[in-house]
Amino acid sequence: MIKLSVLFPYDQGKSFDMRYYYDKHIPLIKQLIGFRCLTMAVEQGIAGIAPGTTAAYVMMNHFYFRTLNDFHSSFAPHASVIMNDIINFTDTRPVIQISEVKI
Amino acid sequence: MIKLSVLFPYDQGKSFDMRYYYDKHIPLIKQLIGFRCLTMAVEQGIAGIAPGTTAAYVMMNHFYFRTLNDFHSSFAPHASVIMNDIINFTDTRPVIQISEVKI
Numbered sequence: 001m002i003k004l005s006v007l008f009p010y011d012q013g014k015s016f017d018m019r020y021y022y023d024k025h026i027p028l029i030k031q032l033i034g035f036r037c038l039t040m041a042v043e044q045g046i047a048g049i050a051p052g053t054t055a056a057y058v059m060m061n062h063f064y065f066r067t068l069n070d071f072h073s074s075f076a077p078h079a080s081v082i083m084n085d086i087i088n089f090t091d092t093r094p095v096i097q098i099s100e101v102k103i
Numbered sequence: 104m105i106k107l108s109v110l111f112p113y114d115q116g117k118s119f120d121m122r123y124y125y126d127k128h129i130p131l132i133k134q135l136i137g138f139r140c141l142t143m144a145v146e147q148g149i150a151g152i153a154p155g156t157t158a159a160y161v162m163m164n165h166f167y168f169r170t171l172n173d174f175h176s177s178f179a180p181h182a183s184v185i186m187n188d189i190i191n192f193t194d195t196r197p198v199i200q201i202s203e204v205k206i
Contacts, residue, residue: 043202055200099146
């Protein structure tokens with residue numbers, strides 16, 4: 001199984017509009033990404049592991065696909081619309097990576 | 104639900120012993136972390152989103168707990184053993200964060 005992770009770094013000088021993210025961005029993705037996306041997950045950072053530290057990522061968004069081909073055919077046609085919507089809720093640049101689910 | 108993420112950054116100058124990680128580190132965690140960990144997940148980085156780029160994280164390891172209390176009582180007693188085992192397979196420093204699972 002293939003996982004696409006979109007990790008939004010926490011930065012004190014940057015903004016992240018949670019309302020827009022949950023009310024507009026996530027529904028937009030759900031509408032576009034289609035049936036080849038097996039499931040998605042959203043996690044909001046609480047803290048780092050050392051006491052008093054902030055989470056490295058304010059938000060983590062994950063999408064699961066059966067194969068790399070499923071990911072490409074599902075995501076690629078809508079990538080520009082999804083990526084262009086990011087500036088509507090944050091001025092951070094997400095770390096995005098593709099992984100293979102091993103366990 | 105609470106998620107602990109342990110993200111090992113990819114760095115060309117650093118090493119990561121996959122065999123030790125899968126054969127020794129993961130079993131060690133499974134043995135120690137106990138029943139309050141609902142489930143765990145392991146993902147191996149394949150690529151970044153831009154063509155030809157490497158994944159930001161060579162390995163991502165996640166642990167799910169019902170509550171923050173469950174996480175603390177499950178992880179804290181074994182944290183030093185688990186963290187001290189990391190030098191046996193990599194010289195990278197993991198990014199570790201606690202998140203709340205929202206979707």
